[in-house]
Structure formats: structure tokens, C-alpha cells
Amino acid sequence: MKYIYYSIVLLFISSIAIGQEVNAEEILANTKREVEKGNYDKALSLIEPLRAKFPQDEDIQTYTARIYSWKKDYKTAIKILSPMTDRVNPNQEALQAIINVYFWTEQYEKCVVYCDKYLVLDAKSLEVLKIKATCLEKLNRDQEALELIEKSAYIDNSTQAFKGIRTLIGHKSKNAVSVSYLNVSTSEPGQSPFHYGYVEYSHKFNKSAIVGRANVGNVSNDTQALFEADFYQTFSNKSYLYANGGISTGETIFPVAKAGLEYYFKPHKKFDYSLGARFMHFESDDITLLTGQLAYTAGTYTVAYRPYYDTSNELFSHVLSLQKVNEEKESLIRFELQYGNVPYLYLYNNFTTPLKAYRAGIQYQHRLGESFFVRPIFLYEREEYIPGEYRNRFNVQLIVTKRF
Template sequence: MKFIYYTLFLFLVSITAFGQEINSDETMAKVKIEAEKEHYDKALALIEPLRAKYPENEDIQIYTGRIYSWKKDYNTAVKILLPMCDRANPNIEALQALINVYFWLEQYEKCIVYCDKYLVIEPNSVDVLKTKVTCLEKLNRDEEALEIIERASLADNSTQAFRGIRTLIGRKAKNAVSVSYLNISTSNPGQSPLHYGYAEYSHKFSKSAIVGRANIGNADNETQMLFETDFYQTFKNKSYLYANAGISTGETIFPVAKAGLEYYFKPQKKFDFSLGARFMHFENDDVTLLTGQLAYNTGVYTIAYRPYYDTSNELFSHVLSLQRVNEEKERIIRLELQYGNVPYLYLYNGLSSPLTSYRAGLQYQHRIGNSFFVRPIFLYEYEEYIPGEYRNRFNVQLILTKRF
């Protein structure tokens, strides 16, 4: 008889425990639904009684910590997760949750500590390695970050996961050198090609940058040079000022002297504006160009309009461009449509007659490795070379850049 009583008692206890387990599972399912909807207070109202009832259940504890972190109550999340992470045998799920909390808090040193604890258990976790490398980059410990990337890349034969971080580190390079060659040819009627080239060196400071450039031009069996410098100054509101000045060794291929100033500012997230002027002194004339830009950024694409107003000739020129950028690969494709007497780079004719052109141009930038760039440019012009007469003009340029 006692056996029957004991059997019934154990059966009832099992049924009760099973019912409680089902109840806790159902509650957790509801908690997750509310959390996915970002109804964090409702989710916490459901899970907190479970956490109090089953304090030994670490899955419930960890998910509660995650909800507090999603709610941005980071201090409570840390308080819940930390005991499961600081013991001799840390819970790997709690470590992952705590890593996220410290990363969102921008406490990168602490985040690295718990990344290391996680990597002792799972040394090949790409997600945690990526988080650690990102923290190192934020702390400007770039050499350590690159060493980890190299080891991880060798392990899985891929750099895909770390491309964005490599790019961020590469952009911190203070120095760059560039060389360029530009060939200008014409047809119907044709003339001897014009040749231009430059070599430049740029250096970035904390809030400014300076560029020194030596240009050389050859036209009509004559060679001249233009020496110029660019200066960029950034400000706290993310605007910046661009200044340019140059002087040449001749009077025909380049301006005798030139100067420019332009201020770029961003009053709204997706819009960029600028206002500026260019001044060029030629042997027999002075040219002043007023310019500016209105650009709309969609993230990947940027569409921009830039006018030029030649105050001497009272002539407007226009440039409309569409540019696609891959930030991770630092790859650029740019299409330009131009009308008028638009200056091509540092070239502008100091002619008294307002000659105009129709132009279409395409340029492409490709990064090779981490720090070498190739940028080919092609621009076709239907050019008015004397009043009322037009010809074809082809501008082909190649720019090579190495940053370090």
C-alpha cells in the first residue's frame, strides 16, 4: 500500500514540475516576442519573476541581462552578467553579452579584457575577434589590430570579415605621395598632343592637412612648371576650409600665379554645401571664378551640382556629377557632365573670348592592397576652339597614389 502512495506522490510531483517547466518555457517564449518588438518593459515584467524563482538558471539570467542592455540600462546589465563572467569557469554566453555591453558603452579596454576571456574558450570566433580588433582600432592600437587580422586571415584564408577595419586603419596614414600624367589630344582638326604631369606629397595633422605639388606642362614644344600648395583646415562642426596658392615658371601653359579659397559645410545629414572663389593671373589678363557646390548623399551615391561664374567674361559654366563609393574597398566610380568653360584640374585658358564646350567624363578609383590606389580618368569634350567652330578633344589621365 505504501508503495502505491509513494508512486502516486512522485507522479504528482513530476506532473507539477513538468507543468512548471512548460509554464516557464511559455513565459520565455512570450518574453522573446516582446523583446523582438522592442517592448523591453513588458519583457522585463515577464522575465523578472522567473529570474527570482530560478536564480540558478543562467539562461534566464543572461537573457535578462541582454534585455537590460537593449534597453540601454547598461549598469543593470553589467551587474547581472558580471558574476557569470568573472568566475573560474565563465559562461560563454554571458561573456558574449557582456562584450556587447562594454562595446556599446565605448569602454574599449574592458571590452578587450572580456574578449580575451571569450577567446580562451573559443579562439577562432570571428565575431569576437572582429570586436576586439575594432576596440584596438578605436584606441589607436593599430599595430596590435593588424597583427590579429593577419593571424586570423591566415587561419581561415580570408580577410572578408576585417576589410572595414583595415580600411579605417589605412585611412589614418599621415602621408601620401601621388604622381599623374595627363594627355590632351584633339581631332577634326587635330593638333600636337599636350602633356601634363605632377608629383605631390601630402601630410595630415590632427585637424589639418597640407599638400605640396609640382606640375609640369609641355605644349607647342615649350615646357613650363607650376608649383602650388593646398591647405585644409577642419572644424568641430565637421566643416572645413580649403585654400590653394601657386606660381609658375612661365606665362602661357599655366597661370603666372593662382589662388583659391572654398568653405565646405554640412547643415543637414544628407546635404553638403560649399562656397568659394578661384583667382588666376595670366600674362595679359586676370580671371576670377566664383564657385560652390550642392551635393546630396544617399550613403552609397552622391549627386552634386557645381556652377562656375567667370566674372571677366560674365559666363556661367556647370558640372553635374554622380558618384558611387564603396567605403570598405575605397572604390569610386564617378560620372560627370559639363557645359561651359569649366577648368580641368589646374588648367584654365585666360582667353578674352567666351569659348564653351560640352563634356562627359568618367573616372574610377581602385585600391590595390591596403595603401596603393590607381585612378584612371577619361573626359571627352566637344570643344569650341574658335568662335563658332568645334572639334573633338580627349583628356586621358592616370593618377597613382601611395599612402603611408
């Protein structure tokens, strides 16, 4: 009789347990549906009783903490996760959850500590390795980040997952050297090509940068040089100031002296705009250009318009551009349409007359390795060289830059 009694009791208890298990699964399913809808408070109201009923179920504990973290109640999430992550044998899922919490809250030092704990359990986790490398970069421990990236290459025989981090580290380079060659040729009718080149050095400070440039031009067997400097100063509201000055050894290929100033205002939503002026002194004349820019950015694309107004000759010139940038690869492609006497680099002289000029150009930047950049530029021009007479003009330029 006792055997029958205990059998009935055990069967009853098993039935309750099975009912509870089914009920728990249903509650978790409903909780996940609410999470997918973004109803985190409703999800917590469903899972908290379940968490209280099964305090030893670490899957429920971890998922509850994740909901709190998605709700941005990071303090509660850490309180739930810490007992499971700070013991001798930490829970791997809880470690992953607390890594995310510390990363989202920009507590990079602590995030690195928990990444190390996780990597003891799974040394090949690309996700955690990437988070750790990102934290090291944010902490300016760039060399450690690069070493970690190199060590991680064996996982999939590449460092593809870390390209963005390497780019951020590359942006911190203080110095760069560039060399350029520009050939200007004409046809129908043609004349001897013009040759221009420059060597440039730039250095970045915390909130400013300075650039020194030596230009050389050869036109009709005459060679002249232009020495100039650029200065950039950024401000806390994300605006910045550009200034330029230079002097030359001649009077025809380059201006005797030049200066420029342009202020780039704080971006407004997706719009950027600036106002500025350029001044060029020639032996027999002075030229002042008023300029500015209005740009609109949508994702990786930027459309910009820049006018120039020559106050001496009362001439307007216009530049319309479309640019696509890949920030991770540090590459860009840019298309331009120009009309008028647009100053291409320093090529603006005192022989300007009200003649028409139509231009279309393309340029592309490509990064080689981590620190070399090449930028080919091509600009075609239909130029009115005397009233009513047109010729073809080709500007072909190559710029090579080394960052260090």
C-alpha cells in the same frame, strides 16, 4: 501502504515540475515575441518572475541581461552578467553578452579583457575577433589590431571580415605621394597632344592637412612648371576651409600666379554646400572665378552641382556629377556632365572667349593592397574652338597614389 503513498506524492511533484517546465517554455516564447516587437518592458515583466523562480538557470539570466542591454539599461545588464563572467569557469553565452555591452558603451579597454576570456574558450570566433580588433583600432593600438587580423587569417584563409577595420587603420596614415600624367588630344581637326604631369606630397595633422605639388606642362614644344600648395583646416562643427596658392615659370600654359579659397559649411542632414573663389594672374589679364557646391548624399551615392562664374568674361560654367563610394574598399566611380569653360585642374588660361563646350567624363578609383591607389580619368569634350566650328577633345589621365 507507505510505498503507495510515496509513489502518489512523487507522481504529484513530478506533475507540478512538468507543469512548471511547460509554463517556463511558454513564458520564454511569449518573452521572445515581445522582444521581437521591441516591447522590452513587457518582455522583462514576463521574464523577471521566471528569473527569480529559477536563479540557477544561467540561460534565463543571460537572456534577461540581453533584454536590459537592448533596452540600453547597460548597468543592470552588467550587474546580472558579471557573476557569470568573472568566475574561474565563465559562462560562454554570458561572456558574449557582456562583450556586446562594453562594445556598445564604448568601454573598449574592458571589452578587450572580456574578448580575451572568450577567446580562451573559442579561439576561432570571427565575431569576437572582429570586435577585439575594432576595439584595438579605437584605442589606437593599430599594430596590435593588424597583428590580430593576420593571425586570424587561418580561420577562413582570408581577412575578408576585417576589411573595414584595416581601412580605418589605413585612413590614419599621415603621408601620401601621388604622381599623375594627363594627355590632351584633339581630332577633326587635330593638333599635337598636350602633356601634363605632377608629383604631389601630402601630410595630415590632427585637424589640418597640407599638400605640395609640382606641375609640368608641355604644349607646342614649350615646357613650363607650376608650383603650388593646398591647405585644409577642419573645425569642430565638421566644416572645413580649403586654401590654394601657386606660382609658375611661364605665362601661357599656366597662370603666372594663382590663389583659391573655399569654405565647406557644416553638413545639413544629407546636404553639403560650399562657397569659394579662384584667382589667376596672367601677364596680360587677371581672371576671377566664383564657385561653390551643393551636394546630396543618399547611402553610397552623392549627386553634386558646381557652377563657375568668370567675372572677367561674364561666363557661366556648370558641372553635374554622380558618385558612388565604397568606403570599405576605398573605391569610387564618378560620372560628370560639364558645360562651359570649366577649369579642368589648372588648365584655364587667359584666352577664354564665349565659346560653347560640352563634356562627359568618368573616373574610377581602385585600391591595390592596403596602401596603393590607381585612378584613371577620361573626359570627352565637344569643343567650339572658333565660332560655329567644333572639334573633339580627349582628356586622359592616370593618378597613382602611395599612402604611408
